[in-house]
Amino acid sequence: MTTPATTPTGRAEHAARAVGLSKAYGSGDNRVRAVDNVTVDFPRGTFTAVMGPSGSGKSTLMHCLAGLDSATSGQSFIGDVDITTLNDNQLTRLRRDRIGFVFQSFNLLPTLNARQNILLPLDLAGRGLDQQRFDALIRSLGLTDRLGHRPSELSGGQQQRVAIARALITLPDVVFADEPTGALDSRNGAALLAYLRLCVREGGQTVVMVTHDPLAASYADRVLLLADGALAGELLDPTPDTVLAALRTLTASPDSGLAGFASPVAPLAGFTSPVAPLAGFASPVTPLAQDV
Numbered sequence: 001m002t003t004p005a006t007t008p009t010g011r012a013e014h015a016a017r018a019v020g021l022s023k024a025y026g027s028g029d030n031r032v033r034a035v036d037n038v039t040v041d042f043p044r045g046t047f048t049a050v051m052g053p054s055g056s057g058k059s060t061l062m063h064c065l066a067g068l069d070s071a072t073s074g075q076s077f078i079g080d081v082d083i084t085t086l087n088d089n090q091l092t093r094l095r096r097d098r099i100g101f102v103f104q105s106f107n108l109l110p111t112l113n114a115r116q117n118i119l120l121p122l123d124l125a126g127r128g129l130d131q132q133r134f135d136a137l138i139r140s141l142g143l144t145d146r147l148g149h150r151p152s153e154l155s156g157g158q159q160q161r162v163a164i165a166r167a168l169i170t171l172p173d174v175v176f177a178d179e180p181t182g183a184l185d186s187r188n189g190a191a192l193l194a195y196l197r198l199c200v201r202e203g204g205q206t207v208v209m210v211t212h213d214p215l216a217a218s219y220a221d222r223v224l225l226l227a228d229g230a231l232a233g234e235l236l237d238p239t240p241d242t243v244l245a246a247l248r249t250l251t252a253s254p255d256s257g258l259a260g261f262a263s264p265v266a267p268l269a270g271f272t273s274p275v276a277p278l279a280g281f282a283s284p285v286t287p288l289a290q291d292v
C-alpha cells in the first residue's frame with residue numbers, strides 16, 4: 001500500500017492525496033472514465049484550483065477525494081487515512097470531523113433558519129459552539145442580520161454564504177468547494193475568495209476549489225488542469241493572465257481533445273477585479289485572528 005509522507009510529528013504532510021485514482025461510470029459502450037489514473041497531492045495549508053472543460057472530471061475527482069463518491073480503482077487519502085478502505089460509518093465520521101463542503105447546490109434544510117443550518121454540523125458532531133468564531137465568521141460573510149431567516153427568505157447569494165459558513169464553522173482540515181462563487185455577485189465572490197485564502201494562510205487549512213473562472217483561480221497557490229479525466233497540467237502562483245494563457249495552450253493542443261471548451265475568456269464575467277472591495281465582509285484580515 002502507498003502511504004503519504006509524514007512530518008516528524010507523524011502527521012501527513014498532505015491534507016489530501018490521490019494515487020492512481022480512477023472513476024468510471026456505466027458499462028460497455030456507455031462506459032465513461034470520468035477520472036483516469038490521477039495521482040496528485042494537496043499539501044497542508046495550500047489553496048488549489050481545479051480547472052478544465054465541462055465534463056473533464058473536476059467534480060468527480062473532488063467527490064472521490066472527499067469520499068462522497070467511491071473510486072473504481074486507486075487510492076484517496078485524507079491526511080494519512082486511505083478513505084477507500086473505510087466503511088460507511090468511518091467515512092461519515094471522517095467527513096464530519098475533517099472535511100468542509102461547498103457545493104453549487106446549497107443543500108440547506110428548508111425548515112431551519114440560517115443560524116440553525118450553519119450550526120448543524122456542530123450539533124451533529126456533538127461539538128460546542130465557539131461564539132467568537134461564529135460571530136467572526138458571520139460578520140465576515142455579511143450574514144449578521146440574516147440569521148433568523150429560512151433559506152426560502154434568502155437570496156441565492158445569501159444562501160450560498162450560509163452554505164459556506166456551514167462548511168467552515170467546524171474549522172475543517174480540508175475544504176472542498178465546487179464553483180463556490182457561482183451564485184455570488186462580483187464583490188461577494190471576491191470577498192469569499194479572499195476569505196478562503198485567509199483560511200489557508202492564517203488558519204493552515206487546505207482548500208481545493210473547482211472553478212471555470214481564471215480570476216477566481218488566481219486566488220489559489222496553483223491550478224490543476226484536467227482534460228478527459230486526466231491531469232493535463234499544473235500552474236503555480238497563477239494570475240488571471242497566466243491561467244488564461246494555460247487554458248488557451250491546453251485548448252490549442254491538437255492532442256487535448258478540448259474542442260468542447262467553449263471559451264477560456266467568458267468565465268471572467270462578473271468579476272471586476274481580484275482586489276475588488278469586500279462588500280458584506282467586515283474585514284478580509286481580521287476574521288480568523290482569534291482562531292489560529
Ligand SMILES: Nc1ncnc2c1ncn2[C@@H]1O[C@H](COP(=O)(O)OP(=O)(O)OP(=O)(O)O)[C@@H](O)[C@H]1O
Pocket residue numbers: 025026032033034052053054055056057058059060061
Ligand atoms: N453519476 C454519473 N453517471 C454517469 N456519468 C457521470 C456521472 N457523473 C458524471 N458523469 C460523467 O463523468 C464525466 C465527468 O463529469 P464531471 O461532472 O466530473 O465533470 P466536470 O468537469 O465537473 O464538469 P462541469 O464543469 O460541467 O461541472 C462526464 O462525462 C459526466 O457525464
